[in-house]
Amino acid sequence: MTSLATEAPMASPVAEPLRPIAVEMTGVDKWYGTFQALKGIDLTVRKGEKIVICGPSGSGKSTLIRCINRLEPHDKGTITVNGIELDGSPGRTQDVRLECGMVFQQFNLFPHLTILENCMLAPRLGRGVAKEQAEAIARRYLERVRIGEQAMKYPSQLSGGQQQRVAIARALCMEPRIMLFDEPTSALDPEMIKEVLQVMEDLAAEGMTMICVTHEMGFARRVANRCVFMDKGEIVEEATAEDFFGNPDSDRLKQFLAQILH
């Protein structure tokens, strides 16, 4: 029955009132030339939720997350971030980027600036924060990621894990409401993965809204409210971490899990 189907979500018991929506994507398509990287993506993320996105290489995970802060423009559908719709206007794009912090696989720290300067630059330029205040904010977040004593060093003097923690601190210095992570531990040596995941878990515990592309299944189980599986530009399956790993629905996800867990 169609009427039943449409009413079903409203009728479902709600333990606590639904939180406001942080990110909403509806029917999002993305093309690179003639190649379609995203196909009709629908995704809703509420404030404080932690979403883990995984899927095989080339499935469009990075593209999806990069559309949220418009590092890539989408071609169809709507993306709304904290009530701001990304319509291509520079003003909206800027506003959305002020809402979102992003952490990249390759860290992308500014190599010619010290750790402290890396963290102070965006607040100074983007938010017009005074120098002393920007430094205080930077030092506070560097302490939070447990790297305060390295503030005067340059990125090349730090290990990969330390650099990624600086990158997280740098993003936090803009005091974003949402954090986007694109495979933050994939470029790290195994012994450094834990320190970065720990920082991310601390952040999750503080209530940050987080969207993480990662294959760290332990992290996903401990932190994620929902896991999203992507393949060939589509969201194939979306479930709680428990169901996602314990009781996968689709064959594609089963295959994928078998590969990464073996």
Place this chain on the structure above:
Amino acid sequence: MNISTADFWGYVGQMLDGAVVTIQLFMSGFTLALVFGVAIGIITLSRNIVIQAVWRVYASIIMGVPSLLIIFLLYYGGSAMLRGLFGNNLYVDVTPFGAGLAALTIVYAAYVAELVHGAVRNLPRGQFEACAALAIRPVSAWRHVIMPQLARLALPGLVNIWLIVLKDTPLVSLAGLNDLVANAKIAAGATKEPFVFFIAASLFFVVASALTMPLSNWLERRFARGLQRVKA
């Protein structure tokens, strides 16, 4: 020696005057080429087809035509060109210095622009993306993040261009500029002492190039802050 000491010192004085002209032309030419070259290099990163077409034509002319011809073109044809551009009632006296300066600027701005393109291509895309994700506006991103890194990437190439401009500067003497080389030629002819004056002029260029080394090393150290891998 065939001439009196007084005459000899007269020619030496003339050569010093010439050296001053050479230094002025070289310094102003290099500076203008650097400023225009960086601007052109950044503007022509645009994918706009008109900008690209203009750049292609400009670059292929500059890379193909000898600098000497461009100096002659600007010196002998400069007045006519300016009249064509700004109207017939304008009378401008194109001096050898002016023509030479314009030629060095036009030629070496193209090389500097090429250098900027290469440096931008070598800069990881992630640097631009990190700026965008941090809501740093493009102008600020260029000023605080991109340009300092381009400067380091482009420095060795810039030193090269600096040395080539230095050696190209005497070409302007062929348009009648009384620079170091022109005055050396006069002195050599008048005194029948070619070795003395030409070797003196050569020494000037050797010393000038040699001074480049400490300068470029110093700049390199300055720009390399934080960029060298620390050896474990």
